Amino acid sequence: MSGLSGNARAERRVRLAAAMADEGIDILVVAGNPWRCDYLRFAADVTPVEGHAFAFIDREGPARIITEHPAEARRLRSEQAELDVRWSLSAIEETETAIRELGKRRIALAPRAAVPYRLAMGPLAASIAPATALLDRLMLRKSPSEIEAFRRAAVLADEGYAVFRDAARVGRPEYALVAEVEAFFRSRGCPENFQILGSGGREVRGMHPPTERRLAPGDLVTTELTPCVDGYYAQICRTLVLGEPSNTQERAFAVYNEALEAGIAAVRPGAKARDVARAQNEVFRDHGLGAYVTSEYTRVRGHGLGLYVDGQPAVLEDVDLNLEPDMTLVVHPNTYHPEVGYFVHGDSVRVIPDGCEVLTRTPRRLFSVPLG
Amino acid sequence: MRRGLISWSRDEVPPSVLEGRVARLQEQMRAAELGVVLIYTSFARPSAVAWLTHFVPYWNEALLVVFPTGAPVLLAAFSKRVHDWIRSVSHLGEVRSAPDLGRAAAAFLKERPPEPWRIGVLELDALPWPVAEPIMKSEYGGAVVDATGLFASIRQPADEVEIRLARRAATIAVQAFKAIPTAAKSASELLSVLERSARLDGAEEVLPRLAPDLRADATLRRLEGDALLGERYAVELSVAYKATWVRITRCVSTQAVPPSWHGAADRFVETVERLNEANLSLEPQVGSGKTLAWTLETCRGSPPLSIVATGETPSPSALPGGSLACVSLQLDLDDGPWLGGEPLILGSGRQPSRLLI
Numbered sequence: 001m002s003g004l005s006g007n008a009r010a011e012r013r014v015r016l017a018a019a020m021a022d023e024g025i026d027i028l029v030v031a032g033n034p035w036r037c038d039y040l041r042f043a044a045d046v047t048p049v050e051g052h053a054f055a056f057i058d059r060e061g062p063a064r065i066i067t068e069h070p071a072e073a074r075r076l077r078s079e080q081a082e083l084d085v086r087w088s089l090s091a092i093e094e095t096e097t098a099i100r101e102l103g104k105r106r107i108a109l110a111p112r113a114a115v116p117y118r119l120a121m122g123p124l125a126a127s128i129a130p131a132t133a134l135l136d137r138l139m140l141r142k143s144p145s146e147i148e149a150f151r152r153a154a155v156l157a158d159e160g161y162a163v164f165r166d167a168a169r170v171g172r173p174e175y176a177l178v179a180e181v182e183a184f185f186r187s188r189g190c191p192e193n194f195q196i197l198g199s200g201g202r203e204v205r206g207m208h209p210p211t212e213r214r215l216a217p218g219d220l221v222t223t224e225l226t227p228c229v230d231g232y233y234a235q236i237c238r239t240l241v242l243g244e245p246s247n248t249q250e251r252a253f254a255v256y257n258e259a260l261e262a263g264i265a266a267v268r269p270g271a272k273a274r275d276v277a278r279a280q281n282e283v284f285r286d287h288g289l290g291a292y293v294t295s296e297y298t299r300v301r302g303h304g305l306g307l308y309v310d311g312q313p314a315v316l317e318d319v320d321l322n323l324e325p326d327m328t329l330v331v332h333p334n335t336y337h338p339e340v341g342y343f344v345h346g347d348s349v350r351v352i353p354d355g356c357e358v359l360t361r362t363p364r365r366l367f368s369v370p371l372g
Numbered sequence: 373m374r375r376g377l378i379s380w381s382r383d384e385v386p387p388s389v390l391e392g393r394v395a396r397l398q399e400q401m402r403a404a405e406l407g408v409v410l411i412y413t414s415f416a417r418p419s420a421v422a423w424l425t426h427f428v429p430y431w432n433e434a435l436l437v438v439f440p441t442g443a444p445v446l447l448a449a450f451s452k453r454v455h456d457w458i459r460s461v462s463h464l465g466e467v468r469s470a471p472d473l474g475r476a477a478a479a480f481l482k483e484r485p486p487e488p489w490r491i492g493v494l495e496l497d498a499l500p501w502p503v504a505e506p507i508m509k510s511e512y513g514g515a516v517v518d519a520t521g522l523f524a525s526i527r528q529p530a531d532e533v534e535i536r537l538a539r540r541a542a543t544i545a546v547q548a549f550k551a552i553p554t555a556a557k558s559a560s561e562l563l564s565v566l567e568r569s570a571r572l573d574g575a576e577e578v579l580p581r582l583a584p585d586l587r588a589d590a591t592l593r594r595l596e597g598d599a600l601l602g603e604r605y606a607v608e609l610s611v612a613y614k615a616t617w618v619r620i621t622r623c624v625s626t627q628a629v630p631p632s633w634h635g636a637a638d639r640f641v642e643t644v645e646r647l648n649e650a651n652l653s654l655e656p657q658v659g660s661g662k663t664l665a666w667t668l669e670t671c672r673g674s675p676p677l678s679i680v681a682t683g684e685t686p687s688p689s690a691l692p693g694g695s696l697a698c699v700s701l702q703l704d705l706d707d708g709p710w711l712g713g714e715p716l717i718l719g720s721g722r723q724p725s726r727l728l729i
Contacts, residue, residue: 033416033417034415034416035414035415035416035417035431035433036416047594049579049581049594050579050675050676050677051675052498069679070665070667070679070682070684071581071592071667071700074591074592074665075581075591075592075593075594077591078589078591078593079593087684089679089685092497092498093497112501112502113500113502114500115500115501116497116498116499116500116501117496117497117498117499117500117501117504117508118496118497118498119501120501120504120505121508128501173377175376175377175571175572175574176571176572178375178376178571179376179567179568179571179572180568182375182376182567182568182571183564183565183567183568183571184564186560186563186564186566186567186568187560187561187563187564188560189559189560189595189596189597189598190596191594191595191596193375194375194431195375196430205453205456206451206453206454206457208378208430208454208457209375209376209377209378209430210375210376210377210378211377211378211379212377212379230596231596295451295452296452296453297453298453299451299453309431310431336453
């Protein structure tokens with residue numbers, strides 16, 4: 001069941017209905033699945049656990065949902081009594097039929113990432129991209145209730161990292177750390193979290209799902225935690241050392257911390273995503289580590305956060321998207337360091353009229369976990 | 373996104389077993405005159421690629437390319453830095469970087485033209501549009517056919533390796549149920565215990581659904597936030613271990629177990645035993661209480677579990693004896709609803725089905 005109040009859900013629907021009216025759309029068909037449920041969540045406050053789900057958003061009426069599983073249909077009816085929910089073993093075909101039955105009403109289909117081929121090849125093919133862009137615009141800048149959910153997710157991320165630190169002990173397998181964090185998030189009513197980690201030394205080139213590797217003295221242990229509150233994700237990235245940090249590890253941390261501070265300082269309305277990336281990358285270049293901010297060693301210098309864990313904008317030096325107030329993102333100069341291995345360091349932030357509000361409260365430190 | 377242990381044990385899943393599965397697919401491809409089969413994988417639809425290669429995407433997307441001979445190739449939208457990890461957890465011939473999967477697939481087909489000139493796609497209707505579009509608009513678009521039935525024809529019955537993994541997944545779920553504190557008052561407390569137990573036992577993923585107060589509402593929900601537990605509640609745990617999923621549902625009473633539940637459990641077992649490849653229906657049934665809903669599910673494509681038969685649709689699809697399946701049942705007893713669910717091995721001929729654990 002959603003923690004969003006009926007008012008917040010209604011607020012999103014009002015914004016969506018206004019945007020649909022501006023674009024002359026009568027019915028917006030939104031596709032989703034457990035991998036890409038962000039647009040569906042925004043439009044209908046629906047989060048599929050299994051299979052495809054399709055929402056028919058009528059500008060002036062209640063939403064209709066088609067799911068692939070009877071248990072999902074029962075669940076969604078239970079969560080929102082006002083929804084008209086059907087299920088079909090052939091949910092895609094059923095959706096296609098339902099679209100055709102809408103006749104000459106002006107229909108649009110989104111998002112491109114989740115629309116199945118069969119629907120995309122149909123009469124709505126031409127409308128897919130514009131409807132996706134419409135939703136993207138609405139989802140980029142958060143409303144007060146969305147910001148509030150993001151803020152609570154950021155608090156939960158801080159608390160989750162404290163649990164992670166406590167769980168990180170020599171001899172424990174990586175997956176045990178994740179078990180402790182997930183149990184904590186569940187105890188706080190949080191059903192989703194994106195988490196990857198890494199442990200070891202110079203040989204570690206990135207993060208991944210937890211393995212059976214057991215933590216060893218001197219390991220750098222990296223993680224990004226991304227809990228979800230009312231559908232909204234916030235992220236924290238931190239690195240800890242098992243034992244006393246070496247001078248090399250401390251020196252490396254100083255570079256990443258300088259880069260994070262530079263990136264956050266660049267976040268303000270009117271700046272572009274590329275400015276935030278460049279501010280971070282320049283720090284690495286200044287320290288002779290320019291080779292390590294390329295795609296060979298890293299992916300992005302941060303990304304948007306919201307109803308999806310890896311949203312727009314990608315913080316890269318070739319991304320021109322303008323930052324605007326109430327956009328939410330994580331700034332993280334995560335990359336490989338040739339002397340210590342993969343290193344992560346990142347905070348969740350909100351763009352505000354005069355700059356940037358940092359929502360992550362965990363100190364920017366290279367944490368040390370005592371041995372024994 | 374998968375959050376638990378992802379690893380490949382060559383003892384649990386020998387490379388020869390994966391190679392045997394790929395060989396079965398290739399044999400069918402040759403019979404169907406397909407020059408290549410493309411299989412999409414993501415967090416939501418991981419099972420077909422995992423069954424062939426042991427690869428499970430913890431996020432992002434990939435496309436498995438299977439030719440009539442040779443080892444499968446993975447086109448992966450993941451960062452190149454992750455390729456070593458991908459190789460460490462899966463059995464593949466080649467891993468290629470493919471940030472734009474559809475374009476990469478079209479380019480790869482150009483590089484290695486399929487022979488014969490027919491391209492099978494698993495679950496073509498469901499292929500995400502950004503992946504499908506470049507393929508369908510390329511010179512290969514006209515050669516694309518749906519390969520869903522072909523794949524399903526080789527997917528079940530389950531082999532011994534898969535059954536062992538499923539048994540381990542079921543054991544993880546049962547251990548998690550045993551960890552439920554008798555004094556649990558809230559959904560968050562309950563789910564925290566289940567999550568911790570399952571993940572410490574090595575679950576790759578655990579998806580809990582909960583009816584927190586059975587007397588008020590028997591709908592199994594995905595909980596955000598919290599809810600108070602009633603005197604009777606029901607929990608459904610869908611657990612993955614090494615890419616093999618099972619679904620188990622149990623009712624919990626904070627008081628003495630109601631006598632009616634013993635009868636319901638007996639009826640559940642009798643019902644399961646009557647199932648076999650010639651009878652995939654749970655109706656009509658004997659015993660007290662009305663059946664409100666039931667489903668029989670299996671894995672035969674990319675979703676972890678798909679419906680074979682349910683009380684809400686008249687005609688089940690075929691499933692061979694020896695298939696790994698999960699049955700879920702909801703009964704309306706005189707003293708309230710009862711829910712149960714277990715994995716099973718489907719019976720064949722005169723062999724009854726048998727519960728996995």
